[in-house]
Structure formats: C-alpha cells, structure tokens
Amino acid sequence: MYNTDMPTRAELPSSRKLIRSTLIALAAAATLLVTVVLPAEYAVDPTGIGKVLGLTEMGEIKQQLALEAAADEQTAVLIETLETAETQADERAADQVVDTEKVVSLAPVETAPERTDVVTLTLAPGEAAEVKLTMKKDGIAKYEWVTNQGHLNSDLHADGANKAFVSYRKGRSETSNTGEFIAGFEGVHGWFWRNRSDVDVEVTLRVSGAYSEVKRVL
Known part of the structure; x- marks a missing residue:
C-alpha cells in the first residue's frame, strides 16, 4: 500500500506567507464585524455601510425588542408581587372584626378633579x-x-x-x-x-x- 509522500521543506509555505494569510483573515473578520455584525446585532454602524444595507435598522429593532422583553419580564414580576401582597392583606382583613360603635367618621377620599x-x-x-x-x-x-x-x-x-x-x-x-x-x-x-x-x-x-x-x- 502506497502512502502519500511527506512534503519537502520547499513545498511548505514560508513563515511570511503564513503571517500574511493570518493578517488577511484577521482583516476580513474585522471588516465583517464592523460592517455586518455590529450594525445587524447592536445598531452600531461606524462606517455607514450597515445603514445602506438595511442592517442598522435590523439592529435597532433587535435592541428595541430586547428592551421590551426586559420590561415585560419586570412587569410580570411586579404583578406577581402585587397579587401576593393583596392576597396577604385580604387574609389579614378577614381575621379582624370591626367594632362599628367605635367608628365615628371616615375621611373623604381625595381625588383629582x-x-x-x-x-x-x-x-x-x-x-x-x-x-x-x-x-x-x-x-x-x-x-x-x-x-x-x-x-x-x-x-x-x-x-x-x-x-x-x-x-x-x-x-x-x-x-x-x-x-x-x-x-x-x-x-x-x-x-x-x-x-x-x-x-x-x-x-x-x-x-x-x-x-x-x-x-x-x-
């Protein structure tokens, strides 16, 4: 069975070529980050290309939806807390007996005109x-x-x-x-x-x- 020959040193890429390829890859990744990822995900568009491609508006919508989801979560927690407090207040009120003979008057409820x-x-x-x-x-x-x-x-x-x-x-x-x-x-x-x-x-x-x-x- 024949195995592939090992490449010679001359056939291997030089250190300069490897460094050049690495730098090109890093530059390409940075370009994609600035022109595509940041506008589309975070509405950050330092180059203005995201706006031209419609990616910045997509990022604005994602950020707005994230804020709205956080607000909805806070609302759900608040509602649950208020409902628990109201239930506890009702239970305490049910355990109390009001002596009507000691009630002299009730203050009027102040409302806005x-x-x-x-x-x-x-x-x-x-x-x-x-x-x-x-x-x-x-x-x-x-x-x-x-x-x-x-x-x-x-x-x-x-x-x-x-x-x-x-x-x-x-x-x-x-x-x-x-x-x-x-x-x-x-x-x-x-x-x-x-x-x-x-x-x-x-x-x-x-x-x-x-x-x-x-x-x-x-």
Missing part, C-alpha cells in the same frame, strides 16, 4: 415622543389619539416613586387608538410614540379624566 386636554405633536421619521399624566391611585383616564398620515409604534405605560415600569398596552404600526385605563398607583401614566414610517406624522391626543397635569416629557 375631572379635566380635558388636547395635545398635538409632530414626529419626524424615527423620532420619538412621550406624554404623561400625573394621577392618583385608582384615577380613571379616557383617551383617543389619531395620526394625520403614516403610522406609529406606541406603548401606554406608567412609573412612579418606588414603582417599577408597568406597561398597560403596546401597539405596532397604528394610525389611532381609543380606550381608558385605571391608575394602579400614584405616579405618571401616559404614552410613548415612535414614528417608524418614512413621513412626518402629526399625532393628536384627546384625553379626559382624573389627573392633575399633562405634559410632554420626551
């Missing part, structure tokens, strides 16, 4: 805005928002002192939305919009309910 506002914003392509209402716990707000053209991504959410971010509703590529919500705690509650269309979008928000202030925070 009813008010109505209209807010109009114009967002350029890719631009974002946020409008918040200052509300007491259990306050109710009714709303309607509509665009004049294009479409928006939206997130109706809330946050407050010692309270985690809570999302009431998310929307994608919408031109309008109508509804109402009840404030789960005292803090700021409102809307985040981002213009994902290729035209300027004017959004008009009409809101009414129990809140003390409405303002744009972004």
Whole structure:
C-alpha cells in the first residue's frame, strides 16, 4: 500500500506567507464585524455601510425588542408581587372584626378633579415622543389619539416613586387608538410614540379624566 509522500521543506509555505494569510483573515473578520455584525446585532454602524444595507435598522429593532422583553419580564414580576401582597392583606382583613360603635367618621377620599386636554405633536421619521399624566391611585383616564398620515409604534405605560415600569398596552404600526385605563398607583401614566414610517406624522391626543397635569416629557 502506497502512502502519500511527506512534503519537502520547499513545498511548505514560508513563515511570511503564513503571517500574511493570518493578517488577511484577521482583516476580513474585522471588516465583517464592523460592517455586518455590529450594525445587524447592536445598531452600531461606524462606517455607514450597515445603514445602506438595511442592517442598522435590523439592529435597532433587535435592541428595541430586547428592551421590551426586559420590561415585560419586570412587569410580570411586579404583578406577581402585587397579587401576593393583596392576597396577604385580604387574609389579614378577614381575621379582624370591626367594632362599628367605635367608628365615628371616615375621611373623604381625595381625588383629582375631572379635566380635558388636547395635545398635538409632530414626529419626524424615527423620532420619538412621550406624554404623561400625573394621577392618583385608582384615577380613571379616557383617551383617543389619531395620526394625520403614516403610522406609529406606541406603548401606554406608567412609573412612579418606588414603582417599577408597568406597561398597560403596546401597539405596532397604528394610525389611532381609543380606550381608558385605571391608575394602579400614584405616579405618571401616559404614552410613548415612535414614528417608524418614512413621513412626518402629526399625532393628536384627546384625553379626559382624573389627573392633575399633562405634559410632554420626551
């Protein structure tokens, strides 16, 4: 049986060729990292090639989805914690007997006055805005928002002192939305919009309910 002859020293690549091949491979890997991987995965585009190829927008979407997934996970943990606290409070209340003869009076519940506002914003392509209402716990707000053209991504959410971010509703590529919500705690509650269309979008928000202030925070 014949075995292949061992290559001679002259047939082996020189050290210079090996170093040159290694440097070429490293340069190619670095080029792919900067022009493809970073824009597509992290929306980092130092050369501008990712934007031309549409990879930067892909990276922005991935980063946004990652943030939204983290927010959803925080919301689920908060809801579970609140439900546990409410169950424990109900159990403690059931073990107590109220002596009605000792109840003299109950303090009135302080609520925010009813008010109505209209807010109009114009967002350029890719631009974002946020409008918040200052509300007491259990306050109710009714709303309607509509665009004049294009479409928006939206997130109706809330946050407050010692309270985690809570999302009431998310929307994608919408031109309008109508509804109402009840404030789960005292803090700021409102809307985040981002213009994902290729035209300027004017959004008009009409809101009414129990809140003390409405303002744009972004």
